[in-house]
Amino acid sequence: MDDVNFPNIDNFDSAQILDMNKALKRVSYKKELLNRVLNIFRNNLLEKQKIIESGLKNKKWQDLRVISHGIKGSSWTIGAQQLGNVAFSLEKAADNEDYQLYNHLFQIFKICIESFIEFVEMKIPDINF
Amino acid sequence: MKKNMLRFLIIEDDEMIRIIHKEFLEELFPECEILEAENAAQGICLYFECRPNVILLDMMMPLMGGESFLDILEEGYSKNILKDKPKIVVITAIKDVKELMSIGKRFAVEAVISKPLVQSQLKALLDDWVE
Numbered sequence: 383m384d385d386v387n388f389p390n391i392d393n394f395d396s397a398q399i400l401d402m403n404k405a406l407k408r409v410s411y412k413k414e415l416l417n418r419v420l421n422i423f424r425n426n427l428l429e430k431q432k433i434i435e436s437g438l439k440n441k442k443w444q445d446l447r448v449i450s451h452g453i454k455g456s457s458w459t460i461g462a463q464q465l466g467n468v469a470f471s472l473e474k475a476a477d478n479e480d481y482q483l484y485n486h487l488f489q490i491f492k493i494c495i496e497s498f499i500e501f502v503e504m505k506i507p508d509i510n511f
Numbered sequence: 512m513k514k515n516m517l518r519f520l521i522i523e524d525d526e527m528i529r530i531i532h533k534e535f536l537e538e539l540f541p542e543c544e545i546l547e548a549e550n551a552a553q554g555i556c557l558y559f560e561c562r563p564n565v566i567l568l569d570m571m572m573p574l575m576g577g578e579s580f581l582d583i584l585e586e587g588y589s590k591n592i593l594k595d596k597p598k599i600v601v602i603t604a605i606k607d608v609k610e611l612m613s614i615g616k617r618f619a620v621e622a623v624i625s626k627p628l629v630q631s632q633l634k635a636l637l638d639d640w641v642e
Contacts, residue, residue, distance in 0.1 A: 408531060415534060422527045429523075451571045455604035456525045458627040 388486045391472065391493060397463040399494075399501040404461030415507055420502055423460055424511055427495050429455070434472075434488060438481075447476040447486065465494050512564055513639050514617040515544035520563035522554035523602075528626075532567055532602075534564060535630055539637065551580035558584070562620060563597060565637070570603040570614065577601065577614075584619040604627050 409444045422451055430449050437445045450472035457466030457509040475484040517540050519620055526549075533545050544626045546555035552575040558566070570577035587593035599619045604626040607610060615623045622636055 391562075398577055408627075409534065412534075419527045419530055422530070425523070426527065430626060445573070448571055448573050452573075453524055455569075455626040456527055458604070459528055459531065 388483060389490070391490050392492065394464050394467050394494065397467050399462065399464050399497055400505070401461035401463055402505060403465050406433050406441060408460060409489070417506065419460065420506070420509060421511065423456060423462070426456065426500060427465070427498070431492065431495060434491075438485060441479075443479045443483065447473060462498055465491070465498055468494050514540055514641055517565065517641065518546070518561060518563040519543060519550065520546045520554060520557055520561070520597075521570075522548045522551060522566065522577065523569040523570075524549050528569075532628075534595055535633070540641070551577060552576035552582075554580050555583050556582045558597075558598060559637050562595060563617045565597075565640070566599045566611070567633075568601050570601060571606055577603070581617045588618065591605060600624060600633065602626060602633075 391497070397462055405416060408411075409419060432447055434446060437449065450469050453467050454469035454473055457463070457469055468487060472484060472491060474485050477488055499511060503511060513597065519536055520530050521529050523532065529547050529549075534546065536543060536545055543563075544563075546557050546563060550572045552567070554566075557563070558580075568577045568580060581599075583595065584597075596619050598621045599615050601620055601623045602625075603611070603614070603623065604615075606625075611623050611625075614620060614632050624632055
């Protein structure tokens with residue numbers, strides 16, 4: 383059962399799934415480049431999701447710390463604020479080696495990945511994810 | 512540093528961020544050369560091979576992080592194995608102020624910029640260095 387003090391998805395709802403202005407500015411308003419980097423970002427997220435799953439199973443806290451930190455940096459860079467904020471919380475949970483909290487946040491993280499992919503496909507129909 | 516002699520080394524594990532940095536630098540300095548490494552071990556090899564004059568360095572990376580890169584470079588200079596000092600810009604998502612300050616004091620580190628990188632901040636630095 384989830385601890386009542388744990389954050390839930392609503393705690394991350396106020397952050398933008400993808401700040402399109404920020405994302406476009408980041409790539410000097412080059413649409414093709416944006417599609418390319420969003421594709422890489424999405425693939426990277428799915429790959430890291432698998433690594434986290436295995437890292438969590440084996441409680442590899444240093445790996446989880448580095449991966450969460452990396453996701454935080456790349457998410458904020460491209461304007462995926464919500465994912466960045468969840469990754470920030472994941473990083474802190476890894477710092478504290480808090481298995482229950484990390485696992486709980488990881489479930490939220492997976493939902494946020496789905497929302498992100500859905501949002502990008504809706505906003506950029508030619509993205510070809 | 513002359514524009515046409517500019518050689519950058521980007522040490523960053525995240526492919527997307529490497530591409531963004533690269534595109535930005537190419538737009539600023541179309542004649543520059545850009546080398547890429549996905550961890551500090553690769554970065555060290557490329558540094559010894561190509562001697563870039565500006566390095567964009569991430570700190571927290573799998574396999575070997577930025578800290579080790581700085582350690583090796585520092586040792587190289589202290590033992591006179593290396594002669595020219597590059598300009599290193601650390602671009603990191605580390606938020607701890609103490610940690611950021613201690614990185615800023617490391618050998619050859621000219622600036623520490625927080626992720627997400629504000630590109631105008633990097634441009635201002637480079638404009639100062641490049642003739």
